Amino acid sequence: MSRFLSSLLPSASYNPIDDLELSNSRSSPTSTRPAGPRRRLAPLVYLSLLHVAFVALVFKAWSHPPHGGPSGWSPYSSSHNGEDPAKLEWDMSPEGLAKFGVDAMYERQSTTLRQATARYELKTGRRTPRGFDKWFEWVSSRGLLVDEYDQIYNDFKPFYDLRSPHHIRATIQQDKALVEAGGTQMFAYESRDGRVRRTSAEGPFDAIWEDIMNKFAADVPSFDAIFNYQDEPRVVFNVRSPDARSRAWNLSDPKPYFLNPDPSADFFEKEGHCLYPNSDSGLFEATNKEDAFLISAVSQGFTTDLRPVISQTKISPCFADILTPSPYYYHREWWGPKEPYDDPDNIPWDEKAEKLYWRGSSSGGAVKGQNYHHMQRTRLLDLANARPDMIDAKFTRYVYCNEECDQMEKEYPLGEKQSWQHAYQYKYLFDIDGNTFSGRFIGLLMGGSLVFKSTIWQEFFTPWLKPYVHYVPVLPDLSDLYEKIEWAQRSPIEARRIALAGREMARRVITDDQLDAYTYAVMLELAEIQGGWELADGKKVVDVETGEQVGTQ
Template identity: 25%
Template sequence: MFGGRRQSLTALLEEAAPPRNLPLLSADEKHRLQLEKYHRDPVKAAAAVRLNERLRSPNTPSQQRFDDFEDDSGKLKRSRGGPAYQLLQLRILRSWRRILSILGVAGTFVLILQILAAPVDPITDWNQWPQEPRTEPSTRVNRKLSQKLRARDGATSLGDHKSTYGILDVNPDSSVHPIRLLVEEGQKQWDEKVAKQSKTLKEAVDEYKRRYRQNPPKGFDKWWSYVVEHNVPLPDEYDQIYRDLAPFYSVSPGKLNKRLEEASKSLRTFTLKIAGGRVTTQHAYDSKKVESGEQRPQHQVDLIEPIAHHLPDMTIVISVSDTPQSLLSWQHRSELVNRDKQEGFIDDDVDPDAVNGLPWACPISSSLFNAARRSKISQRSGLAHVDKKSFVWDLREYMNICNHPELMEQHGLLIGKNPPMGSPIPVISLSKTALHADILGIPTEQWVEPGPVPVWEDRKNDKVLWRGSNTAMHYDTTVAFGDSQRLRLVNLTNHGAPDSLVTLSPGPNRKSLKETASTVSRSALNEEQMDITFTGRPLQCDKTDGTCEKIARDYPFSNKRITHDEALQFKYVIDVDGNAWSARFNRLLTSGSLIMKATIMPEWYSDRIQPWVHFVPLKMDFTDLYDVVAFFRPSESNPNAEDKMASKIASAGREWASTHWRKEDMTAYMFRLYLEWARLFAANRNSMDFVYSADME
């Protein structure tokens, strides 16, 4: 639209300044110059017209006409230089405008880069866990990994594969198998975590303050002495405790103590009392009618008796149930976690009828909340299409149900549930999900001391093993129980429809993944690779509506028990959640098999173990199972599988269980949790802070 416009006199003057000995401007040129300067202002335009009329008068000397001009009021003024000086002023003014414009653009660009590079605020950003408080990332090592680029929208990249919220989506045009990258990246992250741990009490205190922006609890030095004496590894990795307790600090100690007393009277809890270094237990339920009603209190006593003399007197209430109990709405949790300590305590009593349903534990911008509103959850299958395959990259992010609404239809703990949101209840639970506000403790059932096991090369069975009951939920005709995790696993690995599926080639090769992928019969793979079935008979099902009979008819059950020695001959073993967490994970890790674990339940050790280094994480829908097996398990049709890599992960898992999951490691966790607990319930919390001095070393 500007193509036919005549070039302005100002532009002409900027291209080249005339020498001082050039003739003066003509009256018309001066008229155009004035109009360019005043055309936007009516007052200035009127002055320009009057100036133009004077310039056209033949009686006005030319030098006077150029050097004199009128201001906005119409008064005649004398210029401070000749025409060359006027042109120089114009050029300087224009140059400054260009410089300022460039600086403005550069400043805007730098600001955008700073915003993109800024760390995500775990409080306000809904990509994080619902119960995630504000913590600081470590600065002791370079956290920027060469192949990992994080963005504020949850997107990342690993090689030429893309990831969102912990799931790595396969690029079918890539020639690099994603599992190779996942194993390499996992090892880098683990090595960095181990290298940055505190070596002295002062370092541990400084790291605590940096992460949590508060002093450690009183008795921290005693805890540190226990850690040093028993060689407890990763002394800085206790973020789970702070995540769990963060919402409670906004509630007054008086109110928390009242709720603690109420919780101790429940038929679903037991109470530990520590007084003078002695631990006693009590409960209101009938231990003969509650599963593990006697064992679980004793397990907790056994954990803390070695350090009870270091703990202040306190009362602790622990849930006897497998499953978590407490839920906070996202809005309420945000108010609690983001409270400034100077603002005082919050009146956090919540109307139990205010909101119901798990999506309310997520922000309204989250995938789960919006999926619930639309009543539609999209699911992707990677069984038959290369471009829809994906793997778990960041297990912690994958367990964030707010960002993975598909999990609501894949786990028995979530299917069909519509619980109310409430207020923080100071009860320690044996399990929780990312949505729940329970304080996580340590269950010890099925924990074992590592024993002798066959070496990898001597194991005789290369099928994938799983045995277990059909626990996961209560089964009846009112819920879609066929989608629960254990029924789905058994169904997938024992039936053949749809018959064909696509598996990625482990390579290495120069061709793309889609070019080297194989189409195989699922029935044939199940026969060749899988040894997965239920044991005993259907449990937790409604007999009156025919659900128990249907499960017995549709799913394989075996009465044949596999002995411990027989189980140790298997190279590949699956671990999957039951009603809550899987209690067998410790025992499986110590077996020396390659453990493939599917879970949505964080545990006390989750910050202290590395997926793809100590075990292989699986998606809860198991669409990645066949590709994982194809990558690690050699066969006549798959000679390039990574058997040595499988052996290395299996060995690392067994070593980790032997050095990071000892009784001393569990006691160290509970020791630190109970120090925090004592401060939380103290009438004067500041009096329960730990103050470091050099003579403590």
């Protein structure tokens, strides 16, 4: 047990750039001097000192609230009130371990600008973007994540790899002209002199994104941005394909953002634009014929060029959009949950119904003929109809089906739309893709039920919320759903542990401030790829298109 607990301990104020150098006073490996009493006692003394240091670090870590965590919490089962921590019991309950997991995440964040800079440079190979110091000050003062932005680094990497701010600026200017002309379902923004303004027509989310960016614009260099307000991503460009670099330079799409293949199934599968695996391990088997978007996308408007477009979700590596948090996850926004979560804890785990629960619309793909039988939400209802003792799933309305709607309702009668509180009465909740991401994942996690999730989509929080740790993943074709539910039924302790870990992450990490911090970091990178950057070792970057040296301006 002690070995397990010690492996979970946060590293306190450890700073990788302040590591002590090893002493060079060790005896020569060729020395034949016999080990005297003092030399034999040295290891014991050394171990004793390590023990004292360990106890001091533990006491220090838990006598102060962890970075980003609630003040006063400790892993002990009760407040120590000045008692000797060594005499107190650890809180090894599922609740205690769930809190400890999030506390450990916050505890490992950088605590100084120097440390955050070192970690950024190690991960990216670049100097931190201009304005990084102000960003660090803002997130640190609010106890937010500092070092957990690998999704951003990965999204921007292809544009840094081009090594041409000139090319990127020219591409964005082309896009601004297209967006301002109308019909793209995107917004164009420009940030000048510390103020962001929209330069295109209004639409969903326009003021939300403008307001968020204006919170930080004064501390971010000038930039232009293209935001996509469709649920679907737009940039069909596989950055991992062997010819990606040459294709990235060749902007060959004759009508960017107006590519609407019909059917989308042929475009993605037969033409090879996106073959998505049903599983991330084992022999490859595409799930294209089992996913509504890949079968018959509702909204399209794609481009096959590499262009820096900000979107809410994407399939990786088929799409190269840059991710940002969706307004659907902001508690303060109208687009967020339509009702408060009230008190999700008012239903104890043991009193929740032992079934998988789901309600939602028939969204996912444009229905044509009988293709809806292959779409994931319809397959979920088929599974529910076959095992009503295990799954309670119903459509609450029909969309994107035209004349097929009547036939669908005969096969799948509608159920009543229910509240979040009603959903929390069930021990197992399901999050399944619609047109793209469902937008309800975080709300489901907050209820303390075990969330099962089937998705092919990446979102900004994908690296933070981990399968088998915070939720139970289900294959896109749902072929393992029965199996996963049966596992939860026979493993109630582990199921509850995952449920509580997911709830803790949703409540304490996916906050409005954290979403703002993520968008703030995206703004810094947008400005950097347009204005120039330096490598981590200080070397200047030469624009490969103009031959001019670029750098921080």
